[in-house]
Amino acid sequence: MRGHEALAFLALCKVGFVSGVCVACNLLYFAAAIAHETRRLKNQPPGYFLNADDSRINKMVHDSYQDLMKIVSAKIPSKDEIKTFTTLIKERIEPFNSAGLMDASCKNMYRHTVAEI
Secondary structure (H helix, E strand, O other): OOHHHHHHHHHHHHHHHHHOOHHHHHHHHHHHHHHHHHHHHOOOOOOOHHHOOOHHHHHHHHHHHHHHHHHHOOOOOOHHHHHHHHHHHHHHHHHHOOOOOOOHHHOOOOOOOOOOO
């Protein structure tokens, strides 16, 4: 990824780990990976790693980072803040989510391949 987008992505995962929203933050990564794999499958130019050249991915990561910083600044997030943040992530990844990420019934075990079967 490029510059500040990559740093925001890494910070999301690190801060998410210690604040109780680790799964939601990590699934941003998987949504970006799915978008990149889909692009490659369609024989489109690969662009940057994890579609960092896609403004929608950049906005998703940036907005999520900003929202996470709001709830973790100088405190541990409440259960309601974690739930709201997780819901935001679920909504943001939806356009890229062909694997059913964040489907509670899957218990974070997803059957997904980019290969056409």
